Amino acid sequence: MTAPAAGSSIPAGMATVRGKAWSGTGPVTRVEVSLTGQGEWHEVRLEPPTGSYHWQEWSFGWDASSVGRHTLRARATDANGNIQPEVPPWNRLGYGNNAVEVIFVDVV
Incomplete structure (x- = not known):
């Protein structure tokens, strides 16, 4: 996510959430956001x-x-059906972290 910034405060009302997605195995065909920190994907x-x-x-x-x-x-989901995992697969050096991005935003 590129906006709003992680840890930012925004005024109550309509806001635009923006971002960029990438997959190394094909074009991104779908992106979803959750506004509750749980399921509910939009x-x-x-x-x-x-x-x-x-x-x-x-x-x-x-x-x-x-x-x-x-x-x-x-x-994000790519053309091959790959969906970002909730938790990144473990590897010894921590490379390839492709997990779902999570940020916190305060609405004031």
Whole structure:
């Protein structure tokens, strides 16, 4: 996610959640966000792709009218059906962390 910034405070009201997604195995065909920190995934609007292996820009209109701390998550799916995992697969050096991104945003 590129906006809002992790740990930021935003005014209550409509907000736009934005980001970029990438997959090393094919074009990104779907991105979803969760606004509760749990299940409840919402499909976002994908910008027109600029190439098969380019970053895929996306956006989502969020009714951020509920004051307080919110947990936002984003996950992508590529053309081969690969979905970002909730938890990254373990490896000794920590490479290849491709887990679902989680940020916290305060609505004031």
